[in-house]
Amino acid sequence: MLKKLVLTGAAGRLGSYLREPLSKMCEELVSTDIAEGVGNLYANERFVQADISKFDEVESLMEGADMVIHFGAIVDEVPFEDIWGPNFVGSYNVWEAGYRHGVRRIVYASSIHAVGMHPSRDNIGVDAPHRPDTFYGLAKCFTEDLGRMYWEKRQMESVHLRILSAAQVTGARALGTWLSYDDLIQLVTRAIETPVVEWSVIYGVSNNDRAPVDNTKARHLGYKPKDNAEVFAEEILKDAQPMDPTDPGHSRLGGPFASVELGQSGLATMDIVDDKKIT
Known part of the structure; x- marks a missing residue:
């Protein structure tokens, strides 16, 4: 059993x-978030309110930590000035503070939006640019x-989970991109328990018949998703409107994020059910 884990973004849905x-x-x-709390705590859990864009607040969390599960961020498209602190500086703070305190590995909630302009039909792997x-x-x-730099220069391991759609299936795109909560938990568990990961990327997607990405080169993590969005297909497709192949929101991996203007919300065009687990 690990001595100490740190979870950022603990007040979020995932x-x-x-x-x-x-x-x-x-x-x-140690669960942490910029929010004031996360509800009732589990027996060996404590909550620390912290702003990941502030190095001193992040560093104070890291003492004695074995690994960090870094899910803290703004989770939508916003103007660059707004996202710079939490999502860019925040990541640097987590890696640098973790390195200074001997953290062995960081498991990071990356996103399909890192490769969101690739055509969905290309079935890209984890090594796609x-x-x-x-x-x-x-x-x-x-x-x-x-x-990757911290691994190659400082031998600090990390696993980057390119999550597709970790939310209830409410539209046709999610028949391919869905990541169930059970599979999310398995994915994070494998990222923690795999003996050697070096620097790894893996797509966070369930075992969907229509999955638009290929995890073959991430098999060393042992992730074997169980759930399949096809069970929702009949209900979802019976009233679905034809998709426009010339719309990047329909033809690119990023979905609505691929078609919005820079700085404009992508989530505003999506039907995301807030089914956060209540403790």
Whole structure:
């Protein structure tokens, strides 16, 4: 069992599903967020309010930590000036503070938006070149490269989870991109438990018949998703309107993020159900 894990973004929707399983993997789970709290705490969990864009607040979390599960960020497209602190500086702060305190590995919530302008039909693998669709996606590219540099220069491991759609299936695109919460937990668990990861990238997607990406070169992580969005296909498609192949929002991996103007919300065009786990 690990001695200490740190979870950033613990008050977020995905963080709410990760807290309990992470608490079972370590003696102490430190959950942190810019929000004031996360609800009731698990037996070995403590909460620390912190702003990841401030180095001193991040550094104070890292003492004695084995690994960091870094999910803290602005999770939508916003103007560059707004995303710079949490998503760019915040990532640097986590890696640098972690390095100074001997953190062995960081598991990072990257995103499909790091490669969001690739055509969906190309079935890209984890070694596809970056093609960000937004400033949000650009921040994911930055952090993936940051993690690679810290591995190659400082031997600090990291796993970058390019999450596709970790939300309820409410539209046709999600039949390919869905990541169930159970598969999310398995994905993070594999990223923590795999003995050697060096610098790794893996797509966060369930075992969907229509999955638009290929995880073959990430098999060393042992991720074997169980769920398949095809069980929702009949219901989703019966009233679905034909997609426009000339619309990047329909033809590119980034979906709506591929068609919005830079700095404009991508989530505003999506039907995301807020089913955060309540503790």
